[in-house]
Amino acid sequence: MRLQRLAETDRTAVSFMLDGAPVAALEGDSLLTAILAQDGGYLRASEFGDGLRAGFCLMGACQDCWVNVEGGGRVRACTTPIEEGMRVSRGMVQP
Amino acid sequence: MSIVIVGAGPAGTRAAEVLVGAGLRPIVIDEAPENGGRIYQRQPNGFHRTARTLYGFEAHKARAIHDSFDRLRTSIDFQPRTLAWNLQPGVIDTISDGKARTVPFAQTILCTGAMDRVIPLPGWTLPGVFTLGGSQISLKAQGCAIGARVAFLGTGPLLYLVAYQYARAGAQVTAVLDTTPFATKAAQAFGLMRGGATFAKGLYYIGWLRTHGIPIFEGVTPLAIGGDGQVEAVSWRDARGISHEVAVDAVALGFGLKPEAQLADLAGVPFDFDPVQHNWVPRMDPGGQTSVNGVFLAGDGCGIRGADLAEAAGARAAWAVLAARGLAVDTRAVASLDARLAAGAAFRAALERAFPFPAKLAAAMADDTILCRCEVITAGELRAAANEALATLPPPEVNRAKALTRIGMGRCQGRVCGAAAAEILASTLSCPVEQVGRLRGQPPVKPIPILPAEAA
Numbered sequence: 001m002r003l004q005r006l007a008e009t010d011r012t013a014v015s016f017m018l019d020g021a022p023v024a025a026l027e028g029d030s031l032l033t034a035i036l037a038q039d040g041g042y043l044r045a046s047e048f049g050d051g052l053r054a055g056f057c058l059m060g061a062c063q064d065c066w067v068n069v070e071g072g073g074r075v076r077a078c079t080t081p082i083e084e085g086m087r088v089s090r091g092m093v094q095p
Numbered sequence: 096m097s098i099v100i101v102g103a104g105p106a107g108t109r110a111a112e113v114l115v116g117a118g119l120r121p122i123v124i125d126e127a128p129e130n131g132g133r134i135y136q137r138q139p140n141g142f143h144r145t146a147r148t149l150y151g152f153e154a155h156k157a158r159a160i161h162d163s164f165d166r167l168r169t170s171i172d173f174q175p176r177t178l179a180w181n182l183q184p185g186v187i188d189t190i191s192d193g194k195a196r197t198v199p200f201a202q203t204i205l206c207t208g209a210m211d212r213v214i215p216l217p218g219w220t221l222p223g224v225f226t227l228g229g230s231q232i233s234l235k236a237q238g239c240a241i242g243a244r245v246a247f248l249g250t251g252p253l254l255y256l257v258a259y260q261y262a263r264a265g266a267q268v269t270a271v272l273d274t275t276p277f278a279t280k281a282a283q284a285f286g287l288m289r290g291g292a293t294f295a296k297g298l299y300y301i302g303w304l305r306t307h308g309i310p311i312f313e314g315v316t317p318l319a320i321g322g323d324g325q326v327e328a329v330s331w332r333d334a335r336g337i338s339h340e341v342a343v344d345a346v347a348l349g350f351g352l353k354p355e356a357q358l359a360d361l362a363g364v365p366f367d368f369d370p371v372q373h374n375w376v377p378r379m380d381p382g383g384q385t386s387v388n389g390v391f392l393a394g395d396g397c398g399i400r401g402a403d404l405a406e407a408a409g410a411r412a413a414w415a416v417l418a419a420r421g422l423a424v425d426t427r428a429v430a431s432l433d434a435r436l437a438a439g440a441a442f443r444a445a446l447e448r449a450f451p452f453p454a455k456l457a458a459a460m461a462d463d464t465i466l467c468r469c470e471v472i473t474a475g476e477l478r479a480a481a482n483e484a485l486a487t488l489p490p491p492e493v494n495r496a497k498a499l500t501r502i503g504m505g506r507c508q509g510r511v512c513g514a515a516a517a518e519i520l521a522s523t524l525s526c527p528v529e530q531v532g533r534l535r536g537q538p539p540v541k542p543i544p545i546l547p548a549e550a551a
Contacts, residue, residue: 001223001242001325001344006264008142008238028139033237042222042325048471052324054222056468056511058229059133060126061210061355063506063542064468073544078229079126081139 001054003036016086025082032058032065032077035088043067043077044091067091096201097122098416099187101179101358104132105156105402106206106394106409108164113413115170117422122172122198124179124189130164132208132394133228134402136236137161149235151260152296156402181538182361185389190543202389202416205358206409207396211349212374212514214249214457217319219348220468223326227349231257240266242345246329248272248317251351251450252297258309258347259300268309269343272331274350274453276314286445293403293442312339316456320346351452352399353514359397360536362390368529371444372399373452374514375533381433383412384419391415399447404439407432457515458522466519467512469505474519476500481523491524492532493517506542509534 011026018035025034032055035041042052043065055065058078065077070087072080098114100107103125114121123130129137135157138144146154174191179198181188182205187198211226218224225233225241227249233239234257244267247258254273262268280287287294304311314334321328321340330340351373359377360366364385366375376398383391393412394405411432418424460466462475480499485491488499493516496502502516503509509516513534521528 001221003233003237003239003241004243004266005239006234006266007144007148008138011141028141028237030237033233033239036222037239040325046220046471050220050465050471052222053220053468054325056220056224056229057210057226058232059210059226060541061507061510062226062468081128 001036001041002039003033003041005037014082014084016082016084016088018088019090027082029082030078031067031069031075031080031082031086031088034082035067035077035090042090097199099124099198099200099203100206101125101187101203102132102206102208102394102396103127103130103164103173103175104206104208104394104405105135105160106396106405106412107132107204108160108167109406109409110204110206110393110413111167111171112163113410114416115167117417120171122174122200124174124177124187124198126176126178128175130173130175131157131161133232135160136232138236138238142238144238153402160406178541178543179358180540180543182358187358188538193544200389202391202419204383204391204393204409204412204416205362205396206394206405207355207358209352209354209395209399210510212351212353212452213348213511214350214453214515215460215464215466215468215474215512216317217461217464218321218326220465221320221322221326222324223322223345224320225345225347227251227253227257227347228352230347231260234260234264234266240264240345241347242326242343243267244269244343245345245347246270246272246341246343247347248329248331249347249349250275250453251349252446253349253352255297255300255304259303262304262307262309268304269341270329271304271309271311272315272317272329273311273313274315274317274456275450276334279451280449283445283449286441287449289438289445290442293401351447351450352395354396354398355510356396357508357536357540359385359390359392361538361540362387364390364392366533369398370529371447373447373454374399381411381436382415382429383408384415389419400439400443404436404443407435407439411436452514454518454528457518460515460519466516467502467505469507469511470501472500472502477502477516477519478523481520485524491520491526492530493520493534494532496520496531497534503534508537508540
C-alpha cells in the first residue's frame with residue numbers, strides 16, 4: 001500500500017532513516033505518513049504471525065501503528081511528527 | 096480549585112469560552128498538538144490549504160471555533176500534547192512529553208469525543224484498511240489519500256462525506272458500499288428534514304457522487320477485503336444477492352461513531368444502553384451534569400450528537416459548572432442552549448435510524464475472522480468461550496468473556512473490537528446486546544511508559 005499525496009507537496013523536504021536506509025519525507029508529515037507514503041508501506045509485523053500492519057484509526061486510539069525510534073523508544077506513528085535525521089525501525093520481523 | 100476541561104474540540108472550546116466569560120481560568124487538556132478536535136482539526140504548520148478546502152460547507156464553523164480558541168489562549172491554561180490517562184475523585188492523572196502530573200479539579204468537563212465503530216471482516220487487518228475517520232484525518236491533516244483506488248465501506252453520514260471529500264481532493268473513489276438499504280433512509284425522510292441545512296448537505300454529497308459517476312451500492316453485505324500482504328480488492332453481496340469484487344488498494348471502514356467515554360467510566364458515572372444510537376452512553380442530565388460530584392460531560396464523548404450540538408452542549412455544561420460553584424448563571428443563555436439541544440435531538444434520532452448499526456452483520460461474522468486485531472483473537476474463539484466457559488462460569492457478559500478470551504484486553508482496550516464482540520456474544524447467548532454489558536474502562540486509558548507513571 002502507499003498513501004497518495006494529493007496536496008501540500010511544496011513543503012520542505014526531510015530525510016530520515018527507515019530500517020537503516022535513507023528515505024525522504026516532508027516537514028509536517030506524521031511518522032505514519034512519512035513511512036506509508038513510500039512504496040510497499042507498512043509499519044509493523046503483528047506479533048501473532050498474521051502479517052504486516054499499517055495502522056488503522058490514525059487518531060491515537062487503536063495502537064496499531066507502533067514503530068521504534070532510536071533514542072525515543074516505541075512511539076505511535078500516527079501522532080509523532082517526523083524529524084530530520086530520525087532513525088526509525090519497524091517491528092522485529094523483516095519481510 | 097481549578098476547572099479542568101478535557102478535549103479542545105467544539106465542546107471544549109465553547110465550554111472554556113463560557114467559563115472565561117465568568118472570570119474563571121480553566122485548564123484545557125488535549126492529547127493533540129493543537130485545538131479543534133477531530134472535526135475541526137488544524138493542519139500542521141507549513142500547510143496552506145484554505146478553510147474552505149479543508150472543511151467545505153463547515154468552513155465558517157471551523158474558523159469560528161479556531162478564532163474563539165485563539166482569543167481564549169491567554170485566558171486559559173492550555174495543555175496540548177497531554178494525555179489524561181486516569182480520573183479519580185478530584186484528580187486527573189496526565190502525561191505529557193513523558194512527564195507525569197496529577198491535576199486536581201473541583202469540576203471537570205469531559206469533552207473526549209468519539210471514534211469509528213467498526214465491524215471486522217476478513218482481511219480488515221491488511222495494510223491499506225483504515226477507519227473512515229482516519230481516512231478523513233489523513234486527507235485533512237496530511238493532504239494524503241489512503242490509497243490510489245479507494246473503496247468506502249460501512250454506513251452512516253460520514254461514509255458519503257469522506258467519499259465526497261476524497262473525490263473533490265482528486266482521489267479515485269472506486270466505490271461507496273453502504274450496508275444500509277435506500278428504503279431505511281427514505282423512511283426517515285420526515286425526521287431528517289428537521290435537520291434542515293445538515294440534511295440538505297448530506298443529500299448534496301450523495302448527489303455529487305452520483306453525478307460524478309462514482310458507483311454507490313446500498314444495502315450491501317460486505318464479504319471480504321482481499322490481498323497478499325496489502326489490500327488488493329474488496330468484495331460484497333448486493334441487495335439482490337449478487338456478489339461483486341473490485342480492485343482497490345485501500346478501504347475506508349466505518350459504521351457510525353461511538354463515544355470515547357473511558358474517563359467518565361473511570362469517574363464512576365453510570366452508563367445506559369441507548370437503543371437508537373446502539374451505543375452505551377454515560378448518564379447525565381440535559382445540562383451535562385452527572386451523578387458523580389464535579390464531573391460534567393459534553394460533546395460526542397457522552398453520546399453521538401455531532402459537532403453543532405457539541406458546541407451547544409459544551410457551553411451548557413459550563414453553565415452547569417458555574418451553577419455548581421454558586422456563580423451567576425445567564426438563564427436566558429441556558430434556555431436558548433437547552434432549546435437548541437432539544438431541537439437537535441429529533442434530527443439526530445432520525446439520522447441514527449436512517450443509518451442503523453448493522454448489528455446482525457457483526458453477529459454473523461465468520462468463525463475464522465479476526466475479531467481482536469491487537470491480539471489476533473477470532474470470532475470463533477469468542478463463540479467457543481461463550482458456549483463452553485460462560486455457561487459454567489457466569490456471569491455471561493463481556494468482561495467475563497474478556498477474562499476468558501482476552502477480547503478487549505489488548506492495547507486498544509476493546510475500543511476497536513468491543514462493539515462487534517458484544518454482538519457476537521449476545522447472539523451466541525441468544526440475549527439482547529445490552530444484557531451482555533460493556534467493557535469496563537481501565538487506567539491508563541491508553542498505553543503510557545511505566546516509569547513516569549510510577550514517578551507520579
